Amino acid sequence: MSALGSAIAAEWVKVRSVRSTVITLGLFAAVALGLSWMVARAFDPGGPADDAILPVSFGLLTGQLVLVTFAVATVGSEFSTGTIRASLAAVPSRGRLFAAKMTAVGLTVGAAALIVESAVFALVRFTIGDGAAPLTEWWTIEVLLGGWIHLTLLSVFTAAVAVMVRSTVIALSVLLPILFLSSQGLGNVEAIKPVAQYLPDQVGMVIMHMTVPGDPQFGRDYSAWGGIGILVLWTAAALAAAWWSMRRRDA
Amino acid sequence: MIEIHELTKRYRQKAAVDGLSFTVEPGRVTGFLGPNGAGKSTTIRMALGLDRPTSGRALIDGRPYAELERPLTRVGALLEADAVHPSRSAFNHLLWLAKTNGLPTSRVREVLDETGLADVAGKTARTFSLGMRQRLGVAAALLGDPDVLILDEPVNGLDPEGVIWIRNLVKRLAAEGRTVLVSSHLMAEMALTAEHLVVIGRGRLLADTSTEEFIAANSGSTLEEAFMRLTGASVEFQGGGGR
Numbered sequence: 001m002s003a004l005g006s007a008i009a010a011e012w013v014k015v016r017s018v019r020s021t022v023i024t025l026g027l028f029a030a031v032a033l034g035l036s037w038m039v040a041r042a043f044d045p046g047g048p049a050d051d052a053i054l055p056v057s058f059g060l061l062t063g064q065l066v067l068v069t070f071a072v073a074t075v076g077s078e079f080s081t082g083t084i085r086a087s088l089a090a091v092p093s094r095g096r097l098f099a100a101k102m103t104a105v106g107l108t109v110g111a112a113a114l115i116v117e118s119a120v121f122a123l124v125r126f127t128i129g130d131g132a133a134p135l136t137e138w139w140t141i142e143v144l145l146g147g148w149i150h151l152t153l154l155s156v157f158t159a160a161v162a163v164m165v166r167s168t169v170i171a172l173s174v175l176l177p178i179l180f181l182s183s184q185g186l187g188n189v190e191a192i193k194p195v196a197q198y199l200p201d202q203v204g205m206v207i208m209h210m211t212v213p214g215d216p217q218f219g220r221d222y223s224a225w226g227g228i229g230i231l232v233l234w235t236a237a238a239l240a241a242a243w244w245s246m247r248r249r250d251a
Numbered sequence: 252m253i254e255i256h257e258l259t260k261r262y263r264q265k266a267a268v269d270g271l272s273f274t275v276e277p278g279r280v281t282g283f284l285g286p287n288g289a290g291k292s293t294t295i296r297m298a299l300g301l302d303r304p305t306s307g308r309a310l311i312d313g314r315p316y317a318e319l320e321r322p323l324t325r326v327g328a329l330l331e332a333d334a335v336h337p338s339r340s341a342f343n344h345l346l347w348l349a350k351t352n353g354l355p356t357s358r359v360r361e362v363l364d365e366t367g368l369a370d371v372a373g374k375t376a377r378t379f380s381l382g383m384r385q386r387l388g389v390a391a392a393l394l395g396d397p398d399v400l401i402l403d404e405p406v407n408g409l410d411p412e413g414v415i416w417i418r419n420l421v422k423r424l425a426a427e428g429r430t431v432l433v434s435s436h437l438m439a440e441m442a443l444t445a446e447h448l449v450v451i452g453r454g455r456l457l458a459d460t461s462t463e464e465f466i467a468a469n470s471g472s473t474l475e476e477a478f479m480r481l482t483g484a485s486v487e488f489q490g491g492g493g494r
Contacts, residue, residue, distance in 0.1 A: 010350035
């Protein structure tokens with residue numbers, strides 16, 4: 001196995017061997033499924049056809065808070081427990097260790113998001129029954145595919161932030177209030193919307209059809225896939241900054 | 252062999268390690284002595300490529316640690332014993348380490364046996380006593396069957412049985428021809444274990460000599476007295492240097 005492959009295999013052992021992985025990913029599934037089910041039960045079939053996909057978006061966008069906690073805790077625990085020194089002694093190439101870590105987190109989150117999203121979609125279809133979102137519509141595919149990309153990239157973004165600040169607690173303290181709680185509202189406040197709407201969690205709302213471009217209050221200045229592009233840039237920037245931080249700092 | 256050349260580490264203006272040079276030869280236990288805060292751990296972290304030296308070099312068999320391929324097969328290190336994820340089992344802790352360097356799972360079982368942890372391999376590190384965590388740290392150091400071993404304060408927190416176990420282990424490893432560097436602030440322990448001593452204070456080399464000569468040269472009846480005489484002037488609590 002290549003040196004990078006070995007490092008990724010080791011990171012995967014780390015991910016699967018702690019109980020917090022099972023707990024956080026289980027909670028992610030529970031929150032997403034539970035909320036989507038409740039919203040689906042209250043679904044009013046009188047509105048536009050693509051409203052039928054919204055219960056899926058609601059559950060996943062709320063569940064992402066837990067998914068992010070998993071991503072941040074997986075990376076942050078290396079620093080809080082001090083195992084980062086053992087990791088760097090075993091894998092002295094910091095770029096390789098960082099790449100392995102981000103790959104393991106990204107693959108785990110990507111797989112979890114795919115499974116949970118499929119389950120949520122199936123549950124919502126079953127709950128709504130007639131009038132449920134069909135897989136043949138582009139807006140259904142856009143929400144599912146775009147939502148999956150959004151959840152995965154956003155988690156990698158936050159994992160990179162955790163490497164930068166080298167702490168689970170600090171990373172969550174910064175990310176949860178600013179990115180996830182306030183900005184939901186901030187993105188709609190006229191005075192700061194020109195800036196706040198580009199925050200990483202905001203861009204996901206468009207691809208998930210929670211808002212549409214041009215809506216006077218909740219609209220955004222970019223298209224759905226433009227939003228994904230913005231998230232790609234955020235993630236790339238965070239990865240570059242985290243890699244740089246890891247290279248130059250003492251362990 | 253470990254070679255330290257003019258190694259210096261400064262935190263702002265304060266030097267934790269200051270122009271330190273010494274060589275650790277194979278086939279004997281070298282004690283790395285100094286009061287707390289003398290710069291032992293900083294030196295070791297630089298030798299392992301964890302901290303970047305302000306100047307100078309640390310070489311393992313002629314190469315910087317960071318350039319070693321599969322470094323666990325060349326150097327085994329025991330750093331802080333509590334640096335284990337509390338909810339990961341001993342087996343899985345060693346397994347991820349083994350995976351990084353492409354070592355077989357059978358090696359994990361061997362070092363668990365060797366360190367007496369086989370029966371608690373499936374238990375999480377949270378349930379371990381400090382002595383068991385030290386054994387786990389030693390197991391990690393032995394995983395790659397390395398020729399060079401660097402153990403930072405290995406007897407810290409051990410009960411008498413554990414102390415004797417470490418003492419015999421390091422002597423055996425040296426007798427097998429390996430390079431063994433053991434840091435400690437416990438002089439009495441080093442007198443029983445080390446044949447050679449590197450003594451530092453305030454980041455500077457104070458002595459690099461055999462244990463016998465060290466005691467004789469400092470006209471003390473015990474290593475402890477000789478050590479106190481030598482380091483008496485250099486004990487100072489430094490900010491930033493010690494961890």
